[in-house]
Amino acid sequence: MIPTVYRVSERSVEYPGTFTLKLEAENPEPDKLPMRFAPGQFNMLYAFGVGESAISFSGLGSDDGNLIHTIRAQGNVTRALERLKAGESLGVRGPFGIGWPLHATVGREVLIIAGGLGLAPLRPVIYAGLLGHLAAIRVRLFYGARRPSELLYREELAQWGQQLNLEISVDHGDGTWPGHIGVITDPLQAAQIDGANSVAFLCGPEIMMRFCIQVLLRKGVPASSIYLSMERNMKCAIGLCGHCQWGPNFICKDGPVFCYEDIRPWLQIRSL
Amino acid sequence: MDYRLQASDLECLIQAIRNKGYLLYGPTLIDGAITYGEIHSVSNLPQGWTDDQQAGQYRVMRRGDKAYFGYAVGPHSWKKYLQLPRRPVWKVAKQNQAIEIIEVQETVPKQAFLGVRSCELHAIAIQDRILSQGDYRNESYRQRRAQLFTVALNCTSAADTCFCTSMNTGPEVTLPSDLTMTEMIEGREHFFVISGGSEAGTKIMEKLPLRPISEGERKLAKERVERLAEEMRRGPRHFDSSDLKELLYRNLDSSNWEKVADRCLSCANCTMACPTCFCSTVEDTTDLSGEHAERWERWDSCFTADLSHISGGSVRADTRSRYRQWMTHKLASWHDQFDSSGCVGCGRCITWCPVGIDLTEEVRTIRALDQKQVRNQEKP
Numbered sequence: 032m033i034p035t036v037y038r039v040s041e042r043s044v045e046y047p048g049t050f051t052l053k054l055e056a057e058n059p060e061p062d063k064l065p066m067r068f069a070p071g072q073f074n075m076l077y078a079f080g081v082g083e084s085a086i087s088f089s090g091l092g093s094d095d096g097n098l099i100h101t102i103r104a105q106g107n108v109t110r111a112l113e114r115l116k117a118g119e120s121l122g123v124r125g126p127f128g129i130g131w132p133l134h135a136t137v138g139r140e141v142l143i144i145a146g147g148l149g150l151a152p153l154r155p156v157i158y159a160g161l162l163g164h165l166a167a168i169r170v171r172l173f174y175g176a177r178r179p180s181e182l183l184y185r186e187e188l189a190q191w192g193q194q195l196n197l198e199i200s201v202d203h204g205d206g207t208w209p210g211h212i213g214v215i216t217d218p219l220q221a222a223q224i225d226g227a228n229s230v231a232f233l234c235g236p237e238i239m240m241r242f243c244i245q246v247l248l249r250k251g252v253p254a255s256s257i258y259l260s261m262e263r264n265m266k267c268a269i270g271l272c273g274h275c276q277w278g279p280n281f282i283c284k285d286g287p288v289f290c291y292e293d294i295r296p297w298l299q300i301r302s303l
Numbered sequence: 304m305d306y307r308l309q310a311s312d313l314e315c316l317i318q319a320i321r322n323k324g325y326l327l328y329g330p331t332l333i334d335g336a337i338t339y340g341e342i343h344s345v346s347n348l349p350q351g352w353t354d355d356q357q358a359g360q361y362r363v364m365r366r367g368d369k370a371y372f373g374y375a376v377g378p379h380s381w382k383k384y385l386q387l388p389r390r391p392v393w394k395v396a397k398q399n400q401a402i403e404i405i406e407v408q409e410t411v412p413k414q415a416f417l418g419v420r421s422c423e424l425h426a427i428a429i430q431d432r433i434l435s436q437g438d439y440r441n442e443s444y445r446q447r448r449a450q451l452f453t454v455a456l457n458c459t460s461a462a463d464t465c466f467c468t469s470m471n472t473g474p475e476v477t478l479p480s481d482l483t484m485t486e487m488i489e490g491r492e493h494f495f496v497i498s499g500g501s502e503a504g505t506k507i508m509e510k511l512p513l514r515p516i517s518e519g520e521r522k523l524a525k526e527r528v529e530r531l532a533e534e535m536r537r538g539p540r541h542f543d544s545s546d547l548k549e550l551l552y553r554n555l556d557s558s559n560w561e562k563v564a565d566r567c568l569s570c571a572n573c574t575m576a577c578p579t580c581f582c583s584t585v586e587d588t589t590d591l592s593g594e595h596a597e598r599w600e601r602w603d604s605c606f607t608a609d610l611s612h613i614s615g616g617s618v619r620a621d622t623r624s625r626y627r628q629w630m631t632h633k634l635a636s637w638h639d640q641f642d643s644s645g646c647v648g649c650g651r652c653i654t655w656c657p658v659g660i661d662l663t664e665e666v667r668t669i670r671a672l673d674q675k676q677v678r679n680q681e682k683p
Contacts, residue, residue, distance in 0.1 A: 032439070033393045033406045057401070079395060079402050080589035080596035105614045120402040122395075236615075264612050266584055269439035272603070273582030274610055276632065279639035284438070300555050302624035 032269065034077045034122025037098065039115050045101065045183050049148065050113055051089065054098040057120060065096030066123075070155030071130025071260060071288045075268050076100065077122030078111035085265040085283075087152035088126070091162075098123065101151040101183060127268040128287050131156050131232050131258060136167040139230045142252075144173045144243050146215060146235020150183045152260055152287075153234050161194055168228070171196035175215030175239065178203045198222065216242050226251025232288075234260040241298065244291060257291035278303055305521050306513040308484070310493035313371060314345040316454070319510040320415045323503075325452055328384060329417035330377070335363055337377040339384070342417055349374065356462035356650065359659030369493060372418050372486050375462035376649050380578035381416055381423055385447050386434060388602050392585065395596040409443055415452035419480065421473030422465075422647040424455055426578035428478055432641045433581050452503055455480035459487075459527040464650030466540040466663055468532055472647040475528045482507065485524040496524040540663040544634075544644065547666065550673060551635040555627065559668050564623035566658045571604035573652035573660075574629065579645050582610065605629050630665065 041053035056065070068074075073087040084106070090099025104113040115121060133156070141160060145153050160170035172191065176182045178201050191197055198218040200211040211218055216239075229252050233240045240259050247257055263275040263282040275282035278297035280289070297303055308316065320327050321343075329342040332349040342348065353366045354374040366373050391407040419427075427448075435445040458467075458474035467473030476483045481504035485496040496516060499505040535541060574580040584603035589596045603610055606625045611618035619625045637645030646662070653661045 033404050036402055036404060038400075077404075079397055080587055080593075082585070082587040103614075119400045120397075122402070122404055262613055263618065264610065267439075270437060271434060271439060271441055271581070272584065273605070274584070274603070276605075276628070276636070279636040281640070296552075302619050302621065303555070303628075 032124060034075070034083075034124045036120050037123045039117050039119050039121070040097065042115070042117050045185075046181050048113075049101065049103045049181075049183070051099060051101045052112070052115070053090075054100070054121070054123065056096055066098065066126060068092055068126035069130035070133065070159065071152055072126040072128050073152075073268075073287065074098065074100065074123050074125030075127070075265070076102075076108075076112060077124070078108050078115070079121070081111040082108045083122075083124070083266075084108040084112065085127075085268060087260075087287075089151040089154045091155060091158045101148070101154075103148050124268065128283055129285065131260075131288050132290075133159060133165060135230050135256065135258070136160075136165045139167055139228055139256075140225060141165065141167045141170045142173065142219075142224065142229050142231040142247070143170065144215065144219065144231060144233045144235070144240075146175045146239040147177065147181070148183070149233075149235035149239075149260070150174055153232060154184065156232060157191065157195070161191070169196065171198070171222070173198045173200075173215050173219050173222075173243075175200045175202070175235065177201065179205050179208045214242070215239065216246050219243055219246050224250045224252070227253070230256045230258070232258050232260075237261075237298075244298075254292040254295060255290060258288055259291060260287045261289060261294075262287065305496050305498045305516050306508065306511075307516040307520065308495040308497045308511060308513055310369070310371065310486075310495065312512050313348075313495070315511050316497075316507070317342060317345055317417070319507050320417070320452065320454070322510075323452075323507065324413055325415035326412045327415045327417060328381075330372070330374070332363065336361060337363060337374050338379040339377075339381065339416075345371075348372075353460075354462060356464045356654045357659070358464065358653050358661045359656055361654050368488050370486060370488055372456055373460065375458070375460070375465055376420060376423065376651060378576055378651065378655055380576070380649075380651070381419065381427060382430060382578050382581075384414055384416070385427065385451070386430060386441065386444050386581060386583075386602075387600075390443055390600050392598045392600050395598075397594050397596070409446070411443070411446040411450065413450045413452070414447060415454070417454045419453045419455045420458055420649075421455070421476045421478070422467045422470075422649040423578055424453070424476060424478040424480060425470075425472040425647045426649070427453075429579045429641065429643060429645060429647070430581060432643070452507075453480045453482070455483040455500075457483065457485040457524070457528045459485065459531055461531055461535055462650060462654070463538075464540070464653040465535065465648065466538075466542070466650060467648035468535040469540065469542050469544050469663070470644060470646055470648035471544070474531050474535070480504075485528065487520070487524055487527070489523070494520075496521060540650075540661075542663055542666055542670075544646075547644070548635040548638045550666075550670060551631045554669050554673055555631065557669050557672055559665065559672055560623045560627045562668075563626050563660060563665060564621065566660055567622050567626050568657060569606045569622045569625055570657060571606040572655045572657060574604040574606060575602065576651035576655040577633075578647065578649060578651070579633075580604070584609070605632070630662065633662075634666070
């Protein structure tokens, strides 16, 4: 399975080391439909000669075929992707994996809980909510970041604050930060939540998700209504290379989004 | 239908297969071990050799007879011809800002394997389910597998490290094979009992100087295999594998993992020797001009730190977690993933472990600890 060549059409820096790329197919074939994806799925992005990295979709699925990916420069591949300028090419394979179960939001309150870069795979769900594509009662976003300068999608966050119930928490304030300082479990704990009628989507560091799940369970959100996106090393993205195994699961094809009820025993085992 | 092929006519079989355009591979003595290599004639086979295998030990030695297949499996498995240890996947050309990615098209040879043991047929069937029968396929594997011709061999002797009876994968060949043979040495008589299992197999048999087999000889061959199975069931490495998944799933925090980790070198030998281990990784390279790049796929192992590396570091940073991953994957989670065990009882991981870690012994230890725990819980 070989990548399709895309070109960087726009590049923006979220904060130093974290950036968002807009990609367009280099030679769109007239008979080939633009890539369709489900929120929570991911692509493998290939940087010439360096390798591939699994990056989730952060944009709105639209018919123009453009793809939006938010990436943190962390390893060799993502650093090479960071060096790409507008007009330069990269390879794209995808979409892969199982995304967020949007059908589970019908008639429910949707709790979107994101930590750090974990907001990126959840942005398509937020868009779907804002556009009225979810038949949810309301959408609430709990977003935790390290510091105010490391918040993603800042302009949008300001808008979202008007449109949905938004709680932001930072680990370290900067002296002017008016909001909550501490872990995201605090605002989650303080929130009035109708547990039985809520569905939660979580993405962030595993430790943050573990603690948030404990809060959600205490608030009466059933294990079957909690969904989380997991991260492991992915090489092939199609269940053949064995890298992303987690207990009986292959994160790439059985996930990355899992229902907590299904994976509860595995989440408790360290270094699995 | 069973026939008799004189041992002196084994060459006819080899040449009949080669004449059909197959690249024939089989056991051959290289560097003091019986490995798999190309077979041009019967002289390439390790006739009159056998092996002594123990945990962490392998020696070849002379037999007292002229048996062609009088040994158990060696360090290599057939997977090296089906899931290639290293293969090119794609090439990329870069010009100015544009890149072009081209899939590497492989010319796949028609391959035949001579002397495939029952455990190895099971191993191939297991790899089939992973690499060529899912939603996504390893195309190189699929093509090689589709054209494969196999000559299977019933085992009439086993190494001390063999435990196929525990995994229900041998010693008798029960899976389909183009041809299946049993080697028989009775006094001065040396022959093969041979039967066809496919049209391709029958066509090869038509080229051979076969003789009808007597009912007595046929029964004797069957008895030899059954006798071995009985011996193995009484042997020290036989165990009940029916509940291994549940046993290991409830013992992911067993104290035994630390004990194994004290000995395990995390060297990955067991995964390289294993006929079902399928993990692979990719290598991306560029040339000096910076205008050409390649991607290669190669075998990988769950014993490396790299395999589980994510942005925060290795998920399995220590040997304890890597050995646990390997063994629980092989014996437990494989069932959930691919509807069978990932172990065929060939014993390679035992023989080729440099410190002699024995999977069957680890199973027994974990079971003993598990039973102790259950007994303690039952006490008032």
